[in-house]
Amino acid sequence: MLKDREVKLIRQFGLEPIKDIKFPFPHKFVSREIFIAARGIEEFKKMLRGGPFYILTGIMPSYKLIHLGTYAIVESVKYFQQLSKITIIAIADIESLSTRNVPLEKAKEYALKFHIPTYLALGLDPKKTLFYFQSENKDIVKIAADVSRKTTFSELKAIYGDVTPGRVLSSLIQIGDILFPQFSLDMMGLVPIGLDQDPHMRLCRDYIRRTDFYDFKQVASIYIRLIPGLDGSEKMSKSDPLNSIFLPEEDYGDLRKKIWRAFSGGKPTIEEHRKYGGDIEVDVPYRLLTYILDDENMWLELGEKYKRGELLSGDLKNITYNILVEFMDKFKKRLDYYRDIVLRNEISIIKSAEEIKSFI
Amino acid sequence: MLKDREVKLIRQFGLEPIKDIKFPFPHKFVSREIFIAARGIEEFKKMLRGGPFYILTGIMPSYKLIHLGTYAIVESVKYFQQLSKITIIAIADIESLSTRNVPLEKAKEYALKFHIPTYLALGLDPKKTLFYFQSENKDIVKIAADVSRKTTFSELKAIYGDVTPGRVLSSLIQIGDILFPQFSLDMMGLVPIGLDQDPHMRLCRDYIRRTDFYDFKQVASIYIRLIPGLDGSEKMSKSDPLNSIFLPEEDYGDLRKKIWRAFSGGKPTIEEHRKYGGDIEVDVPYRLLTYILDDENMWLELGEKYKRGELLSGDLKNITYNILVEFMDKFKKRLDYYRDIVLRNEISIIKSAEEIKSFI
Known part of the structure; x- marks a missing residue:
């Protein structure tokens, strides 16, 4: 059952609840309504019917502690990996630097020691999962630059309220994250996230419609009800x-x-x-x-x-x-x-869309 | 003799005129006072006395026509190449995209066919000159992200008046351009530009003082009186x-x-x-x-x-x-x-600071 706040956000963001959707495989997240809504419901339905898509999700490597909320995201990615050949995980080190003051080397250390092993330990299919560091991926800025000319300041203001240069950079880069796989993959993209991330998806989908330089396929997002804080608050937080x-x-x-x-x-x-x-x-x-x-x-x-x-x-x-x-x-x-696997460099860390090709 | 507008800008920007500076080599630009002012006069004097420095300048590959104003910049770079081992030329394709709507492939075509050959034909020392495309250089975003957290919105507003996401991105990236060589070079940097570009230099120098993540040496700029338009206006413009x-x-x-x-x-x-x-x-x-x-x-x-x-x-x-x-x-x-040289790939186009090392 949707909670009041969820109903409000779904209405406010103009999302579609997905309770009538037939999911192809059973899963506790389906029966227990952890998947609560989607943006791009038509694209999402195509994916469920077998249309090819990649999955994109992100890690914010700003701290070494990772809470159970991450499990909800990874378990969702696992579910959709049954339908998709390729999952790409952005390690948001540029965003950690520009919005959370974390030096790149620190972010890299956290990601390699804590985040990447955790994502794999939670059961992602390592053969289908590629990681990359934003700071090492030269494709995303090519998209960010195009987004920057197709996005207005007031759109960013509507998302962030107070717009700082760091947030402008992050939000442009984020759209680069979501779309760069399409430099190599002629597929739709699916982004499993929490409801509060929807404004970024809206910005991304609007940009896809507007750009005249790139020919991106549309992306959809599936919204996951996040694990609550132990006191019953909205969601767990590593700062608490x-x-x-x-x-x-x-x-x-x-x-x-x-x-x-x-x-x-x-x-x-x-x-x-x-x-x-x-x-x-x-x-x-x-x-x-x-x-x-x-x-x-x-x-x-x-x-x-x-x-x-x-x-x-x-x-x-x-x-x-x-x-x-x-x-x-x-x-x-x-x-x-x-x-150990990460230490032995036996995971796939890519630096460009080009490298995705050899994995599919 | 400084013109009224120059005197005004020099005073307004807090620059130092350089008429009392002893230049080590004679040149028409010295005797004819084409070099009109500098920011970072102490660093600049050190460079003239033999302190090691790199030269950084940029090409905006937004159009195929290049006017004589470029000659003034290149001739200045040539002058300082007598004192410096390495010149790095940023091809601002990201900026052309984000602020002038030029697709990356178009910018690349313009740069290879027109701009790079022109810069070399005007007499830059090809053995000391490296080019790079912003979109292919993964080091600059690492700096841009740090700049973004150390720069306020009002500072950007003071430079641009009307701040758009494209301009935010460009100005962050520009500082990445100026400083990324220092990932490989333990040297000061010199940027020969027109007076109107000074606000970017000020932003850059302020950032160098503020950052706690990188240990950059300070950069200086030398301001060149730009070639006037044929009607006597401020400067030539490719749009006219x-x-x-x-x-x-x-x-x-x-x-x-x-x-x-x-x-x-x-x-x-x-x-x-x-x-x-x-x-x-x-x-x-x-x-x-x-x-x-x-x-x-x-x-x-x-x-x-x-x-x-x-x-x-x-x-x-x-x-x-x-x-x-x-x-x-x-x-x-x-x-x-x-x-022909460019067609035969016989110029040095780099993709990271790392590659600079093999040239010095």
Whole structure:
């Protein structure tokens, strides 16, 4: 069910909810409505029907900590990798520098040590996944320059409110990120992101319609409901460690404490809870399970029992904690494995669209 | 002698006139005060005393026609090449795209066919001169991103008045142009330009002082009095063909007509001219000779005779025409030669600062 804020944004941005869309493969994100809306619904439908497309997503390597919210993005990319031959992941080091004051070498270190291994450890298909650093990709500025002459200052102002030179550069470069694969691929593009990123997509799609120098195919975005902060706030944030679950959590004692403090949809007393039941719409442990628990029956049953008051808030927290521990154990093993892979340079880091050709 | 507008700009920009500076080699541009001012006078003096520096200048490949104004820039670069081991010439194709709507392929064609051969034909030392296309140089965006976080919107507004995304991108990229050689060269930089370009230099020098991520040496600029339009206006412009002399002029009949119509400092009648003499400060043919006539005695003598009224306006125009024809004949031969050189890929086009190392 869409939340009020989502309904408002979807209406405000002129997006189409996708509840009537038939997805070709089952997935917890489909049945649990984690995919909430799309821009470019016609293109998106073509992709689902087998039209060729690439997937583009970005990593902001501004810090070494990565929270569980990233899982929602990567799991979505994984889903669409079943339909697409090629996924390209922008490491936004230029953006980290221009908007977050992170030196390029630092961003590179974070990306190689933390972000890239995490993305692969979360299950992206390494044979279909290419990475690149914005600062090493000479194609994106060729697009950014064209965007700059086709975009007005007031359009940027509408997105950012306060426009700084850093934000102007970032937003131009971002459109370069989304479109440069088309220098080599005659395909549509799909960008899985959070709803709040939609203004960039709108800018990008408008630009594609306007440019007379490049002949880009249109791009679509699929919006993912982001994992909430532990206090029930909109989304996890790496700047608020106590409110986030990290990939990985090193100390399971800390993890237990975090889950224990998470916002609950249970009633204040056991008696009331038994009588009226809990609210799974706001219960953060249950909402975490909505993302990470694969077993559909178990997820539904836990929800039913919680709503009926048979399951107490503490029970649900315990279950969530145990499932998260299992998740982390598996993740950490894979993370170690992919750190080695990255160290051995066995991943595909490209520097131009030209290099994409040899991968498809 | 500095003109009113120059004095005003020099004062307004806080520049230092360089009339007291001792230049190490004689040159018509020194004796005739074509070099009018500098920013970074301390650095500039160090360079003249033998401190190592690179020269950076730019080509805007937005059109195939190149006017005589370019000669003033190239002749200045040639002068300073006597003191410097390396000259780097930015071909501003990104800027041509973002601010003048020129597609990258078109800019590349113009640069290879017209601009680069012209720069070499005007006498740059090919062994010391490297070219690069902004769109192919991945180092400049690394600097542009850092500039973007260290520059405010109002600083850009002070330069441009009306700030567009294209201008923001261009001005950030321009600073990348000026500084990227320092990724390989531990040297100061010298930028020979027209006075009107000073705001960019100020922005660049301010940025060098502010950045905490890169350790750039300071850059200086030397300001060149630009060749006037044939009607006596500020400078030649490729958008006003009748007012400009092109490199080359193909039809000498047209050239003769242009010189004949050029703004004269002579008196309305022969009698008055004989009596009061002509004004060499405003006489366009004489001002053209100030740039292109190498023979110092001849230049001085023509000036004296003209001022005394011994030489008529028509005489001076004839002389100027003949000298220009000689200039064009020589230039065209060299142009053909360097077009072949460019066609055979025998010039140095680099794509990163790294490649500079092998040239010094």
